[in-house]
Amino acid sequence: MESKSTSRNRNFERKISELLKQNAKNLHTCPLCGERIEIGIEKGVLSEISKDGNYPFPHIHLHGSPLHAMICYVDTHFVVRGVGSVRSIEISRDSDTLQQFVKKWSNAY
Numbered sequence: 043m044e045s046k047s048t049s050r051n052r053n054f055e056r057k058i059s060e061l062l063k064q065n066a067k068n069l070h071t072c073p074l075c076g077e078r079i080e081i082g083i084e085k086g087v088l089s090e091i092s093k094d095g096n097y098p099f100p101h102i103h104l105h106g107s108p109l110h111a112m113i114c115y116v117d118t119h120f121v122v123r124g125v126g127s128v129r130s131i132e133i134s135r136d137s138d139t140l141q142q143f144v145k146k147w148s149n150a151y
Protein backbone atom coordinates (compact mmCIF):
# COMPACT_ATOMS: atom_id res chain seq x y z
CA MET A 43 0.00 0.00 0.00
CA GLU A 44 1.52 3.34 -0.99
CA SER A 45 1.33 6.42 1.18
CA LYS A 46 -0.74 9.49 0.28
CA SER A 47 2.37 11.62 -0.17
CA THR A 48 3.87 9.12 -2.64
CA SER A 49 0.71 9.21 -4.71
CA ARG A 50 0.58 13.02 -4.48
CA ASN A 51 4.21 13.22 -5.65
CA ARG A 52 3.40 10.94 -8.55
CA ASN A 53 0.47 13.16 -9.59
CA PHE A 54 2.70 16.21 -9.38
CA GLU A 55 5.38 14.52 -11.49
CA ARG A 56 2.74 13.54 -14.05
CA LYS A 57 1.47 17.12 -14.29
CA ILE A 58 4.99 18.50 -14.70
CA SER A 59 5.89 15.99 -17.36
CA GLU A 60 2.64 16.67 -19.27
CA LEU A 61 3.56 20.34 -19.20
CA LEU A 62 7.08 19.59 -20.41
CA LYS A 63 5.73 17.40 -23.18
CA GLN A 64 3.45 20.19 -24.34
CA ASN A 65 6.19 22.78 -24.21
CA ALA A 66 8.52 20.54 -26.15
CA LYS A 67 5.87 20.08 -28.80
CA ASN A 68 6.65 22.51 -31.55
CA LEU A 69 6.29 23.00 -35.25
CA HIS A 70 9.56 23.23 -37.13
CA THR A 71 10.53 23.22 -40.78
CA CYS A 72 12.90 20.52 -41.96
CA PRO A 73 15.81 22.32 -43.69
CA LEU A 74 16.18 19.44 -46.15
CA CYS A 75 12.64 18.90 -47.48
CA GLY A 76 10.76 21.91 -46.13
CA GLU A 77 8.13 19.80 -44.39
CA ARG A 78 6.52 21.38 -41.33
CA ILE A 79 6.98 18.91 -38.52
CA GLU A 80 5.50 18.85 -35.06
CA ILE A 81 8.01 17.37 -32.67
CA GLY A 82 7.25 15.76 -29.34
CA ILE A 83 9.61 14.28 -26.81
CA GLU A 84 8.77 11.23 -24.75
CA LYS A 85 8.15 11.94 -21.08
CA GLY A 86 10.51 9.18 -20.02
CA VAL A 87 13.28 10.64 -22.17
CA LEU A 88 12.61 14.13 -20.80
CA SER A 89 12.93 12.99 -17.21
CA GLU A 90 16.19 11.14 -18.00
CA ILE A 91 17.58 14.25 -19.68
CA SER A 92 16.52 16.52 -16.82
CA LYS A 93 18.44 14.21 -14.44
CA ASP A 94 21.57 14.39 -16.64
CA GLY A 95 21.23 18.17 -17.05
CA ASN A 96 22.97 18.15 -20.44
CA TYR A 97 21.41 21.02 -22.41
CA PRO A 98 20.84 21.70 -25.20
CA PHE A 99 20.09 18.11 -26.11
CA PRO A 100 19.66 16.80 -29.67
CA HIS A 101 16.32 15.37 -30.77
CA ILE A 102 15.88 13.75 -34.16
CA HIS A 103 12.73 13.27 -36.21
CA LEU A 104 12.96 10.65 -38.97
CA HIS A 105 10.75 11.13 -42.03
CA GLY A 106 10.59 11.47 -45.80
CA SER A 107 11.51 9.54 -48.87
CA PRO A 108 14.41 9.01 -49.09
CA LEU A 109 14.54 8.70 -45.31
CA HIS A 110 16.32 11.53 -43.54
CA ALA A 111 16.15 13.29 -40.19
CA MET A 112 15.57 16.75 -38.83
CA ILE A 113 17.75 17.36 -35.79
CA CYS A 114 16.58 19.85 -33.18
CA TYR A 115 18.63 21.18 -30.27
CA VAL A 116 16.39 21.67 -27.26
CA ASP A 117 17.35 23.93 -24.38
CA THR A 118 16.64 23.76 -20.67
CA HIS A 119 13.26 25.51 -21.16
CA PHE A 120 12.35 22.87 -23.77
CA VAL A 121 12.55 25.42 -26.54
CA VAL A 122 14.17 24.42 -29.83
CA ARG A 123 17.30 26.57 -30.25
CA GLY A 124 18.62 25.17 -33.49
CA VAL A 125 17.48 22.94 -36.34
CA GLY A 126 19.59 20.92 -38.76
CA SER A 127 19.22 17.94 -41.02
CA VAL A 128 20.78 14.49 -41.28
CA ARG A 129 21.01 12.87 -44.69
CA SER A 130 23.27 10.03 -43.68
CA ILE A 131 21.37 7.48 -41.61
CA GLU A 132 22.37 3.95 -40.76
CA ILE A 133 20.05 1.53 -38.99
CA SER A 134 21.33 -1.64 -37.32
CA ARG A 135 19.84 -4.69 -38.93
CA ASP A 136 19.00 -6.68 -35.83
CA SER A 137 15.72 -7.69 -34.23
CA ASP A 138 16.22 -5.57 -31.08
CA THR A 139 16.52 -2.42 -33.17
CA LEU A 140 13.54 -3.37 -35.31
CA GLN A 141 11.46 -4.03 -32.18
CA GLN A 142 12.45 -0.65 -30.74
CA PHE A 143 11.54 1.02 -34.02
CA VAL A 144 8.09 -0.56 -34.05
CA LYS A 145 7.60 0.38 -30.39
CA LYS A 146 8.50 4.03 -31.09
CA TRP A 147 6.40 4.09 -34.22
CA SER A 148 3.26 2.75 -32.54
CA ASN A 149 3.65 5.12 -29.58
CA ALA A 150 2.67 8.75 -30.23
CA TYR A 151 5.55 9.98 -28.03
Ligand SMILES: [Zn+2]
Pocket residue numbers: 072073074075076077105106110111112
Ligand atom coordinates in the same frame (compact mmCIF):
# COMPACT_ATOMS: atom_id res chain seq x y z
ZN1 LIG B 1 12.74 16.58 -44.13
